[in-house]
Amino acid sequence: MLSSTQQTVLWIGCAGMGLGAIAIAALSRQAPRGQKHHFVMSFAVCALAFTAYYAMANGYGIVRVHGREEFFARYLDWFLTTPLLIGGLLMIGLPARTGSGEAARERLSLVAGVIGADMFMIVTGLAAGLIDDKPVKYGFYAISCIAFLIVLGVLWGPVRQAAQAQGGSVAALYNRLTPVLSVLWCIYPVLWVLGTEGTKTINLTGEIVVFAIIDLTAKVAFGLLLCTGILGQPRTVTTTDPRPIAGVAA
Ligand code: RET
Numbered sequence: 001m002l003s004s005t006q007q008t009v010l011w012i013g014c015a016g017m018g019l020g021a022i023a024i025a026a027l028s029r030q031a032p033r034g035q036k037h038h039f040v041m042s043f044a045v046c047a048l049a050f051t052a053y054y055a056m057a058n059g060y061g062i063v064r065v066h067g068r069e070e071f072f073a074r075y076l077d078w079f080l081t082t083p084l085l086i087g088g089l090l091m092i093g094l095p096a097r098t099g100s101g102e103a104a105r106e107r108l109s110l111v112a113g114v115i116g117a118d119m120f121m122i123v124t125g126l127a128a129g130l131i132d133d134k135p136v137k138y139g140f141y142a143i144s145c146i147a148f149l150i151v152l153g154v155l156w157g158p159v160r161q162a163a164q165a166q167g168g169s170v171a172a173l174y175n176r177l178t179p180v181l182s183v184l185w186c187i188y189p190v191l192w193v194l195g196t197e198g199t200k201t202i203n204l205t206g207e208i209v210v211f212a213i214i215d216l217t218a219k220v221a222f223g224l225l226l227c228t229g230i231l232g233q234p235r236t237v238t239t240t241d242p243r244p245i246a247g248v249a250a
Contacts, residue, residue, distance in 0.1 A: 002069070006208050007057055013212040014053035020220030021046035027227045038230045041088045042223035045081045049219050052077035053212075066132045068196050069204060074211070075126040081219065082122060083115045088226055089155060089181065090114070093163035093174045114154040121147035125189075129197040141198075145189060152182055173229040180225065184218040 002010070021043055028039035052073045055061040061073025090111060098107045121144045128140035155178055163174035191214070192198055195207035202210070 002059060002062070003205065006205055007059075009205075009208050009212050010053055010057035013215060014050055014057050016212075016216045016220060017046050017050035017053055020216070020223060021050060023220075024223050024227055027224070027231065030231055031227075035230055035233070038088065038091060039227055041084045041091070042227055045084045045088075045219050045223060048080050048084075049077050049215060065130055070129060070197075072126075075122055075129070078125075079119060079122045082118050085181065085218070085222070086114055086118055086151065086155070088223075089174070089177060090159060092170060092177065092226075092230075093155075093159040095162060095166055110154065110158055114151055114159075117147045117150040117154070120144075121151065125192070129192075141189075141192075148185070148189065152185075155182070169233050173233065176229065177222070177226060180222060181218070184214060184222065187214050 024039055024043045024046060028036055028043065031039055052061065055073045056071060061071065061076070063070050063072055094107065094111075098104050124140050124144040124147065128137050128144060131137045131140060160174065160178065163171050191202070191207065191210055194201040196202075196204050
């Protein structure tokens with residue numbers, strides 16, 4: 001059972017996500033037709049998180065494991081929204097077109113690889129949360145952290161190189177968003193260790209409050225940063241660019 005304070009915080013999270021989704025939908029009306037897809041992903045992130053917070057605020061998506069509350073809905077939210085957030089960055093960093101043949105296959109493997117590593121990170125994080133046996137728990141935590149490093153490595157490596165190769169405002173926007181995403185995402189594994197699934201340094205209420213704050217920042221604030229950045233782009237840059245992905249294409 002959640003306390004009324006905990007429920008209130010989850011309702012605030014729910015309202016924030018809903019307002020974020022509405023704000024992004026409103027902003028998308030200013031976007032030219034060829035750039036609306038950038039807004040769809042950020043809208044979907046907020047809409048999915050709204051639903052997860054709605055479930056949790058009503059006491060659903062939470063199960064009792066080893067005498068404490070495990071927020072299943074949170075992991076389901078992350079499993080769906082983190083690939084979309086990465087997708088948002090990929091759609092900026094990677095050129096709209098690659099060459100044909102191997103370049104296209106390399107691009108596909110890069111996209112599938114980073115999204116796959118991200119989903120694996122969330123699933124192994126959930127396993128760590130559910131398991132009580134400390135060595136096994138922290139083993140899964142370490143595996144999840146390795147997957148996280150792979151995600152960051154791809155975003156800071158080949159995708160950043162591809163963004164640099166596009167130059168100008170695309171590179172500038174990518175270079176603005178990637179550090180913000182990286183710093184925010186690094187807070188999650190730290191909070192996890194301090195919270196009820198890890199060392200219990202922070203109690204459940206504190207954990208719910210801090211997760212709600214970073215969730216709102218990583219989804220709503222980041223989404224608004226991305227969407228306003230897209231609106232500031234010259235139209236031609238993000239629509240068609242026939243160059244291969246720098247550092248990836250042979
Ligand atoms: C866990 C615990 C295991 C180790 C690692 C984690 C990383 C989680 C991350 C979550 C990001 C969530 C976002 C949500 C919505 O916006 C699963 C906490 C590395 C990075 C950005």
